[in-house]
Every structure is written in structure tokens, then in C-alpha cells.
Amino acid sequence: MTVLRILHLYPAELGINGDAGNVLALAERARWRGVEVDVVTHAPGAELPASADIVHIGSGPLSAQRAVHDDVLRIAPRLRQWRDAGVPFVAIAGGWQLLGTQLETPDGEVLAGAAVFPSRAALGGKRHVGEIVVRLADGTTIAGFENHSARTVLDGAEPLGRVVRGTGNDGSVEGVVVGSSIGTHLHGPLLPMNPVLADRLLSAALRGELPPVPQTERVDRYATNARRAIADRLGVSL
Numbered sequence: 447m448t449v450l451r452i453l454h455l456y457p458a459e460l461g462i463n464g465d466a467g468n469v470l471a472l473a474e475r476a477r478w479r480g481v482e483v484d485v486v487t488h489a490p491g492a493e494l495p496a497s498a499d500i501v502h503i504g505s506g507p508l509s510a511q512r513a514v515h516d517d518v519l520r521i522a523p524r525l526r527q528w529r530d531a532g533v534p535f536v537a538i539a540g541g542w543q544l545l546g547t548q549l550e551t552p553d554g555e556v557l558a559g560a561a562v563f564p565s566r567a568a569l570g571g572k573r574h575v576g577e578i579v580v581r582l583a584d585g586t587t588i589a590g591f592e593n594h595s596a597r598t599v600l601d602g603a604e605p606l607g608r609v610v611r612g613t614g615n616d617g618s619v620e621g622v623v624v625g626s627s628i629g630t631h632l633h634g635p636l637l638p639m640n641p642v643l644a645d646r647l648l649s650a651a652l653r654g655e656l657p658p659v660p661q662t663e664r665v666d667r668y669a670t671n672a673r674r675a676i677a678d679r680l681g682v683s684l
């Protein structure tokens with residue numbers, strides 16, 4: 447690959463929680479490693495690019511989810527093809543719900559999802575708003591902010607991690623991992639605050655480890671301090 451193409455789905459509709467910062471983090475961290483980056487946005491009704499190396503979708507309220515829902519179903523076969531070819535996805539909250547298999551609204555209406563992730567979400571009941579700390583299977587601890595009313599069920603997939611503080615999918619686990627792809631409720635935004643995940647996605651897309659460089663070391667110190675501040679407020683250690 448000569449240019450890393452990051453596809454940002456529906457940035458105008460989905461991104462109320464600062465999730466565009468995820469795309470910035472991916473792009474800058476790749477550029478700092480000498481990789482040329484092309485960020486392509488997709489809006490409802492537009493043609494998708496011929497290829498993508500990473501796909502990002504952000505979060506939003508049900509009204510925004512409804513605004514892009516038809517288009518999500520239209521592009522779903524291409525998204526699944528990319529997933530099957532190993533393209534990493536990073537899908538946040540409402541965007542993740544649209545890329546799951548189904549989304550039930552608080553009125554009981556069931557919206558089909560793009561089925562990129564084997565997950566189902568039901569909205570309604572209590573809204574979960576607050577900081578969250580999650581421990582990944584390898585012991586890495588990530589932190590962020592959740593703002594959703596979903597209960598989320600995984601159909602045979604692994605969660606991203608276990609909830610240390612917060613709610614996540616169901617009070618016990620948070621997110622989903624399928625190959626190199628991640629679905630999660632975490633804002634922060636996720637990737638500037640948890641650069642380990644940004645570099646995992648980039649390594650999968652670029653098919654190689656990415657060593658730290660001075661620029662990543664500098665911003666990673668800020669990220670560590672931000673995660674520590676959350677952990678301190680929640681009374682847990684990182």
C-alpha cells in the first residue's frame with residue numbers, strides 16, 4: 447500500500463461525542479511513522495471509494511442513526527466484503543449499533559444492521575452516562591466516557607474487555623472484537639486517549655508493528671495522564 451486510506455462514515459451525522467478525533471489520531475500516528483494518509487468521508491447517497499484500509503464510524507442519537515440507516519443497509523455488502531478481507535473497523539456506540547445485526551428502538555421497533563459485527567443492541571430504559579474503565583484480555587487498561595442507553599448482546603464474539611467501572615454492554619463486559627476490528631461505547635475520544643488501540647488498528651492495516659516515534663511518545667504521555675485522571679476519579683488503578 448502506498449497510501450493508507452481511512453474511510454470515515456457519516457462524519458456529519460455521527461460524531462456528537464468528539465469521535466472525529468479517532469480519525470485524526472489514526473491519520474497523525476500513521477503520518478508520524480512516514481505513511482501517506484488519505485482520509486475519505488462518506489455521506490448518505492454517495493459512492494464508496496474503491497478500497498479502504500481502515501473504516502471508522504462514530505456515535506449519535508437515534509435521530510442521527512435513523513438519518514443514515516437506509517444508507518448503512520445499502521453499503522452493508524461492501525462493508526462486509528472489506529471485513530472479510532481483513533480491513534479493520536473501529537465503530538463507536540451508535541455507529542457500532544448500526545454495524546451490528548440489529549438495533550431495537552425504545553418503542554420496540556427493530557432496525558436491521560449491516561451485520562459487520564455479531565452484536566445486537568436494545569435502546570431504552572436507563573441512560574448510562576459517565577466515565578468507564580475497561581480491562582482488556584491482555585491486561586491493558588483503557589478508559590473513556592460512555593453515553594448510551596443500550597444493552598448490547600454479543601452472538602458468539604469476544605468482548606473488547608471486562609468492565610472495571612461503568613456499564614459497557616451489560617454491566618459486565620464492554621465492546622466487541624472481531625479479528626482486528628473493534629466496536630465500543632467508549633468516547634474520549636477513544637483512540638487519542640487509548641493510543642494502544644490506535645496503533646493496533648494501524649498495525650493491522652499496515653501489516654506490521656509500528657515503533658514509537660518522538661511525536662507518539664509525547665502525545666502518549668498526555669493520554670496516560672488523561673486515563674490516570676479518570677481512573678483516579680473512579681478509585682481504580684490503571
Ligand SMILES: NC(=O)CC[C@H](N)C(=O)O
Pocket residue numbers: 463504505506507508511538539540541569593594595596
Ligand atoms: N453514544 C451514542 O452513540 C448513543 C447511541 C444510542 N443512541 C444509545 O443511546 O445507545
